[in-house]
Amino acid sequence: MRSGATQVPDPGGIPVRTILLGVAGVMLVALGGTGAGATLKRDPLLADTTLSWIRYGHGQDLATAVLYLGLGLVIWSWIRLGRMVRNGHVGSSAVLTAIVVWTLPLLFAPPLFSKDIYSYLAQGQIALNGLDPYKVGPAVLQSPLSDNVSWVWQNTPAPYGPVFLVLAMSVVWATHASVIGGVVLMRFVLAIGLALLCWALPGLARHLGGRPAVALWLAAANPLMLVHLIGGAHNDLLMVGLMAAGCLFVLDGRHVLGIAVVTLAFAVKATAVVALPFLVLVWARRLAGSRTVQLVKAIAGGLATFLVVFTATTLLSGLDLGWIPALSSSSTIVNWLSLPSAVGDFAHTVVNLVVRVEPGVFLTVARGLGSLLLLFIAWRQWRAAADGGPEAIRRAAITSLAVALLSPATLPWYFSWALVLAAGLAWSTKGLQAAAFFSTFLLLVTFPDGDTALYSWGYLALIAAVSALACVSLVKPDPLKLSSRYP
Template sequence: MNDMATTIDPAPDVPAAGAPVEAHPVEAHDPPFPVRTTLMGTIGSVLLLLGALGAGGILIRDPIIGTGPLSWVRYGHGHILANGVLYAGFGLVVWAWVRLGRYMLAGRIGSRAILIASGCWMAPLLIAPPLFTRDVFSYLGQGAQLLHGLNPYTHGPAELEILPNVVQNVHPVWQTTPAPYGPLFLLVAKGVVALTGDNVIAGVIVTRLVLLLGLGAMVWALPRLVRHLGGKLPITLWLAVASPMTVIHLFGGPHNDAMMLGFLCTGVLAVLERKHVLSIVLVTVAMLIKPTAAIALPFLVWIWCNHLPGDNRVRNFLKAGLASSAIFGVVFVLGTWVSLGSFNLGWVTGLKAPQLVTNWLNPATGVGQVIYTLVHFVINVPESPFVTVARLLSWLALAVFFVRQWWKSRYGGNEAIFRLAMTLLAAAILAPPTLPWYLTWGFVIASAFPWRRRHLAIVVGVSILLVMAYYPTGEQALYDWWFVVLTLVLGVYAAASLLRPDPLGLIAAWRKQTVPDFVSSPPTPAKR
């Protein structure tokens, strides 16, 4: 496991990976609570809510604002103002998250404060229009198809003649494309539409409430994963729960990755606790929600194999592999049948649909576009061959990476979980398309390992880029180069702020006038 330290490594005061439970004693007292920081993030979320009414994923026909006296927030100067309010809210949420991280690193707050702050930041977004995406409208459209007997894996929502409010809000790119999601998630979306009908606003809110179950399972599993994987719980919760990637993308979006992660985290926990059958069941269910969770299954086989008694590794591997395959087959067939009413594998072909998205956030696509641009200066050629070849090479690189990581996991234990997480991250980056919220797949698992402070700072900068990679409306912003440069500058400043408060001295003048952030006695100075 020597190469683990190159990415995630214990700080001087963090136990090594695999440390026993006793290495992480329960806090004997409750640390002071950061009221002002929590309030700052909550105000930011309220501003996100208000700004999204004019600049977020708004409805084509809004029954609340519509053409009424507030409709001005969606046009001209009103729309500019709404964007300003929304980005101001995002800035406050990020600022509060960074402040919370500094308190956490200094040992001034514990996991309880981080969870409460996260809940406060998510609460206003429950009723907000979709933020930085319109995917939830696709969920509802595909659920409506299944509800009314139209196969989402062979037809696009545009072919559904009823529920016009649901259908017309699906993004034009996905109106005629098959669903790329697992059948169990479409069953969930079907249930949401059965409850809310053609009321899209209610559909979005109910979808968020359902996805909260996945976030809840993730929050339940993370403390137990930390005990196995050697991390520190406050750091893990700050990374995986309080992050803008979770608060804004997974919940504010919302995205069904939150539900998949709930089953994935509990499945990984189950295999570490030697509940092997339950682990395969849970991760197979995660795959039936979001197919990429299937990447985790071969790694779980190695862990099961190493838990079996005896020294015959080949026999143990065959036992674990055959048992895992049988369990997977039963759950896969049953889950598909229950969801679709038949054993229909048409959803596998739907996985091609997201590849319609092209942007440089996927490195292969970016390389293909750069080469095309250079060649296009000399000769008039189409872009698609360059992107296609680059993506093919990226797929091959991912396959090699996957096999290598899987083989290196053959001794099981924490190393297998680490390599599982890295492979999920690699899939999000190398397999087209790379959408910002995809990076949560492996990142949430990786958050339970030990982290170095400078790596936490990198996470801050990357998180800001991944949220702002799309405009609040859900359209990508990656080719607005001035906007990208501004985002990078802000990301670097925020990353530096985690390790050193106010690195440029921009708010030093306010410092003497601010009130203490904590409700108890004044906190001790942060450790450097």
């Protein structure tokens, strides 16, 4: 990434064929998801009908093939659009059009690549039934909502803030605990985060030196965002939308409002708290007095705003702070996207070749060291952002990336946190290519039913090749020389 880029006028124009290619892709993804996605144990729409075959045997294989064909078209259209945006042939209006029409089919698709949406709805039903979702898991319900929750989370309390639990309760109430209705309505609620992103990213690009069209293409039209955060219906989408809006408010000089909005993001999912110390630095540099006085004023103002908003949301929700200790529940996930977990798992594998030992101690030590390293990186980034302004947001993005990499548990869509904060920066061509590679790879490292593909090495080699092709295609229209149009 480079700083100081000049703003490029929006050239306008809509690349209809490229956008329609993406529409065809997401429609195939939605269609294939009916058999290959994170489907219901008993689907009232397909059960006992002539279409039930799509969930089993060759029918499911066909659905999987259709879904992956759709994913290929989505990636292809996104890369084609990115090439046009990078070359200045189309602007923000084209990207916004693509985002809208690529999102619509996913709003009505079965859950894709994750079963988390069932957990959200079950947690909302727990609270609606007068139980404490921060003390009991979905298993207490014995309802159609809890039946579809992954076995991993059946007895796990909710690790989400009061704002999100109130939204989940409202969705369950409005849909009368319907699983299908709840999935669709929850997606519409979470899509508010996408709308906030589309509103905030051009403004962030204006402050950070990037191009609005590039920011929208990178963070809002990205298949990693749309397929995982809309198709997978993750509350990260609402969190990053609020976080982006809050950062823009602070950069615009509306410091109290911005910190209040980021506090709401924190009350959805705790990760948003990473942005707050950096926003305080932006505020501090605009205050009168010595550096110490500036910091004291800004920290006091930011802390007061945070406490007022967070206390109000907690009291109005009728919930307590039990979600904060429940955050540790994610440590049950072990995969190599988390660097500490990867190191601990690898160390255990090597030692286990010589003597049989339990893996727990290796994971505990590695994750403990990873947490210390994360604290060190966060402190260094905060100190480096002392001058405030756009640099503070860049440092917040680096810290968010470190959080995703060094947390005890990491899932592919966690990298959306840093992507959103960094999207408004001025990206070099190499940077955009790297983003295209990793976005494509992270999109594909989970199987459509929500199971991880991180230990299927042949599959990983295949998607690494696909990701490399996407990376090269961002700058070369026909890298495989398959078309006569490009000599």
